[in-house]
Amino acid sequence: MNKLQEARNQVLQQIEQACQLAGRLQQSVELLAVSKTHPAEMLREMYTTGQRSFGENYLQEALEKIEALADLEIEWHFIGHVQRNKTKHLASNFAWVHGVDRLIIAERLSAQRDVSQQPLNICLQVNIDDQDSKDGCAPDEVAELVRQISLLPNLKLRGLMVIPAPNNTQAFFDARQLFEQVKAEHAHPEDWDTLSMGMSGDMVDAIAAGSTMVRVGTALFGARDYSK
Numbered sequence: 001m002n003k004l005q006e007a008r009n010q011v012l013q014q015i016e017q018a019c020q021l022a023g024r025l026q027q028s029v030e031l032l033a034v035s036k037t038h039p040a041e042m043l044r045e046m047y048t049t050g051q052r053s054f055g056e057n058y059l060q061e062a063l064e065k066i067e068a069l070a071d072l073e074i075e076w077h078f079i080g081h082v083q084r085n086k087t088k089h090l091a092s093n094f095a096w097v098h099g100v101d102r103l104i105i106a107e108r109l110s111a112q113r114d115v116s117q118q119p120l121n122i123c124l125q126v127n128i129d130d131q132d133s134k135d136g137c138a139p140d141e142v143a144e145l146v147r148q149i150s151l152l153p154n155l156k157l158r159g160l161m162v163i164p165a166p167n168n169t170q171a172f173f174d175a176r177q178l179f180e181q182v183k184a185e186h187a188h189p190e191d192w193d194t195l196s197m198g199m200s201g202d203m204v205d206a207i208a209a210g211s212t213m214v215r216v217g218t219a220l221f222g223a224r225d226y227s228k
Ligand SMILES: *Cc1c(COP(=O)(O)O)cnc(C)c1O
Pocket: 034, 036, 057, 079, 080, 163, 199, 200, 201, 215, 216, 217, 218, 219
């Protein structure tokens, strides 16, 4: 068995165990493979293990990989900070954008999404533990943003995305509570099904709190080298 297959099996096993502990079904948690900094050929190899959804943070790098891997049926997720002048490329090339935290960004993504495509899946990024210099809207802005973004035509608002400070397990439970609160007030609760939280180091805690999508890089691909 090759290294990537082994790494993915281990991560899937960790997810399964975390689900068992939490009394949840394994299928209730999706594994998003975070592939930033890794070359397209490594993603191609990961694809052969059965992985279909990949997350990227940097637009230019992502666009190159999307082109190089156009022959594969990959579901591309953008998980980086969304800059206002980059929305056009995100709207046309990705299936999901996780880092939406302002109405203007959602409005642009909706306007720039081609009507021939499926609606663009969106997660609202929340600064759940009030970190300085962090992306994400404030928890008390979520209800109003959900109301406004839900009205936009070419988007499907799926849920929340959080990146709490390391070891802040409570933040995962706060995110879950906010997620459930919004669902109860939501005009289309059936669309509101995604709580994107948990990375290599904290996916077990995130699943215990109710994560439905873990974004895992290092545990799948190894350490990242930013020097290149
Ligand atoms: C890089 C990144 C990840 C993956 O982190 P690992 O610790 O390598 O698993 C997850 N989410 C976001 C938003 C990231 O930028």
